[in-house]
Amino acid sequence: MSATHHVRAVTPPEVEARKGGIPLVCLTAYTTPVARLVDPHCDIVLVGDSVGMVLHGLPSTLAVTLDMMILHGKAVRRGLERALMIVDMPFGSYEESPQQAFRNAARLMAETGCAAVKLEGGESMAATIQFLTARGIPVMAHIGLTPQAVNTFGGYKVQGRGDDSERIARDANAVADAGAFSVVFEKVPEQLARRITDDIAIPTIGIGASAACDGQVLVVDDMLGMFTDFRPKFVKRYAELGQDASAAIAGYARDVRERRFPAAEHVFGDNPKAVDSEDAA
Ligand code: KIV
8 A cells, every 4th residue: 555645835825825924935946856955945946047047057047948947847846845836937938918928828837837937027017917817827026126137227236226116116016916926026125125015915025135025035056155256245155065066076086086986885896696786896
């Protein structure tokens, strides 16, 4: 007899209901092993289009395709049991019309098994968000610094300072009114993040937007310190995996060159009775 073990995943309405409660925990993941690591600790796992920069070495997220998101979405799906999985809609896959957005979001959901999508834009995307949510596609919005608009902004700059705060406030209200179940706030001043978090009825998930938000998201590779040369102010490093990996690789190279690896314990003997397993001597 075998017991089936089934863990119920967090749903978009459950995330929405967490407004003002215990902060929501979200990290990105792009692969099965990382999804397995983050799943027990996160409410939400985002397959972000940051995958293009983080894993594929692209200079921005603009060249990320729907097929890339589907490939990484499928990989992440295999590693998740309980967190809500959200997949980013890449640049060019939703801006043209609500119909285009629906077609591509439906593909993302059907092929990856994600329960929601994320797309960038505020007021300008409200009609699209409304169209998707009315047709069974839960949407997480993304406002403030929207990296797909890097060329319009002229860089990855803080948004919503001074008079510009009204634009971001309008965006926040527009996506909430359109039916988004949560909204990512990227790189906005603390005062604005607090004001909008108090004003709108859906959870705000901050990245570079202070602890005033209803939750936080980081790119997992950033908080693990995978990149030795990338240290944005809004990232806290919880590990230095880049440095550790570099030291480990240097150690391996040294050992190979000095014939210290493989050592006796890594080598197979020639006893025909030895058990044919990974561990057999
Ligand atoms: O693509 C991404 O990883 C994101 C998060 C940083 C919010 O959009």
